[in-house]
Amino acid sequence: MGLPEEGENGKIVAAGEEEESSAASPPQIPEKSLFRYNSPLVQVVLIGLVCFCCPGMFSALSGLGGGGQVDPTAANNALTALYTTFAVFGILGGGIYNILGPHLTLFAGCSTYVLYAGSFLYYNHHQHQAFVIAAGALLGIGAGLLWAAQGAIMTSYPPHHRKGIYISMFWSIYCTGGVIGGLIPFVLNFHRTEAVSVNDGTYIGFMVFMALGMIISLAILHPSCVIRGDGSTCTNIKYSNVSTEAVEILKLFLNWKMLLMVPASWASNFFYSYQFNNVNGVLFNLRTRGLNNVFYWGAQIIGSVVVGYLMDFSFKSRRTRGLLGIGIVALLGTAIWGGGLANQLDYSRHHEPEVKLDFQDSGFAGPFVLYFCYGLLDAMFQSMVYWVIGALADDSEILSRYAGFYKGVQSAGAAVSWQVDARNAPFLSQLIANWTLTTISYPLLAVLVILAVKDDNEDEGEGKVKAVMKAVH
Template sequence: MRFQGEEEAAAKVPVTSPFRYNSPLVQVSLIGLVCFCCPGMFNALTGMGGGGQVNPDAANNANTALYTTFSIFGVLGGGVYNIFGPKVTLAMGCSTYVLYAGSFLYYNHQQDQTFAIFAGVLLGMGASFLWAGQGAIMTSYPTATRKGTYISLFWIIFNLGGVIGGLIPFILNYHRQEKAETVNDMTYIVFMCFMSAGTLISLTILSPDRVILKLFCNRKLRLIIPAAWASNFFYSYQFDNGAQMIGSVGIGYILDFSFKSRRTRGLVGVGIVAVLGTVIWAGGLANQLNYSFDKPPNRLDFKRCGSDFAGPFVLYFSYGLLDAMFQCLVYWVIGALADTSETLSRYAGFYKGVQSAGAAVAWQVGKKKDSLAQPADCELGADHFELSIAGGPHLQGS
């Protein structure tokens, strides 16, 4: 099987197969595996709620430090990528994920959040390097006619990491009888092993031709700021959602195959995401009107709460669907602004920097509302999956 247009992506290399090592398909798949192992497992770690701890303060403060640093270094990530190339840039970024997971292993024993906050600062720097490299590879390696397809492919692999990572604490803590509200040491060790594997995989990414640093002053890019600010704002309560893979496939098809005109495909994609976003957030508002500061929402156990679980679950599923469609669309738009990896790495770094500034604010907003995530009417049983729209997803075994 041959993907139309892949020849241009590697013009200097004779074309034999889309599955050759230096093809866009293989290279985007490899960066997907890197993100499967590192930010994917980070999402699973964060998605446990409080980093797997009873007291969420350490995780909230670490994430605030992370995204604050990320917002500063995000715009510098493209420059680092252009100087050191993808291998070194990605490896440096991936190594900080290992340290971050290790800080919670340390916290499991010492209950001192200093290391976690420090690791969060370093991860903010490292993540800026990783996502600048990822953005450059994902948006510049594929040809214009297949950017949506490859972005959706990346998003499937990446989000599969969060989904599989979400099963790790469930499996490893399912039968625990003591201290079941915190995860065991092996949970963090497994996360660290995946993240270490991601660091090694990053060394297999091929480098593009040598590039010259460029500053960008693109008015169209500045128009993306509101979308960038909002794109990670909801991650304080929505992680590890299998619907993200479904959403990425759908929007990828629309952006590459729905119409002959690239402009028409883009406008249709924006329209669909806008309509879905309005409907889904209207559903979120309707759900939120059922509770207040004085009457917090219940935590729902899918084994004990029955039909009460269905509505919030559909809403949570829809959030994940919209998340992937929204982010794939933004990346596709960024990819349409330029074709060279050096320019796109700057654009991706700018996007991630603004995105992380929004996320830093979101985590502090979430911290102020931790009290809303306490169990209420529906009693939780053993071996349960918790879903709290206000407090985020929590996977716990007891």
């Protein structure tokens, strides 16, 4: 890494530089099978399995409210530390991924998830926050690396006209981790109807899955080795370098495309603290929270598939498909947050329900359906944003930076939201803030699609012009 490499024609090129001759040569036509190891499909499935095991289990743990503890303070402080470091390393993660490649980046990221789950196992016995908070800060670093790599893989490996379906496929696999992760505390704590914190076996179960994710991460191929069905590769660059990545990351803060995405990025994890702690954690007992998370993440599978279909198949024009997807998510989001407002008016931080709901209680259905719809909206919102990111480019090197910027801003918003909840902000104020942020995002994303997303015929036209200019020169 960082040393000169020999091109196919014997020419020596510096690492991090694109070899012009390889770009000019005819593309390598791969085997027709979708299931060959170096196909985008197999690689996206593999990154989905990694996220099934690591972020999927983390999501289930967070979804318990307070990390499965009676007092959410330790979890809130750990998550604040997590998303603070995540904000920094999310933005840097795309550059780090371009320099180190997927193996080191993903393996290092996955290892921090195991440590975080283990810190709650420790907290179950010793009630010391310091280790949990430190593990949260380290997980923020690891999550920044993992999600930047994931974003690059998910948005750049697929063919550009099928990115919605690949995103929904990834999201479905990832959210299945949340479903299984929700079953773990539900089953292990089923007979503990009066329990206020989960047992040791719950955290050990999470750790086993996360360790498996570390191993699977080693199977991910570098983007230069992945070949699409038309013979094109995801990038012609094997490794980048520190100076190049530093300059390109700084440019993102002046990139008008990224600036239009800031509200959506900030909003996309901001609502987790409200939904997990103040809806699931406040309204339901421990075993029912686990059951709710099974359906919360199950709803995400449905939401991602719907958005994937709309964004890839609803209209011939890619720009029209993008606008339709944004419009439908906006309408559904308005309805769901409206339902959340009606539910929130029944209780407050200072007047919480005296008895927490069990799934066998008669009043369970209404709040449960709302929580299910929150999961549906989360997947639709984030799949929509990822589709827009993927529509801005096809090259892995560029999209890794875009995805890193998205996750960095997203994590900064999450850090603020967990601390807002830790400081006992009114539930109603948190709901209004979430609703406002998501609402502001929709018209800005629509403007981005209109100005920056090109239809297939425009891409083909530009490609022909470039080919003619290259031939002339």
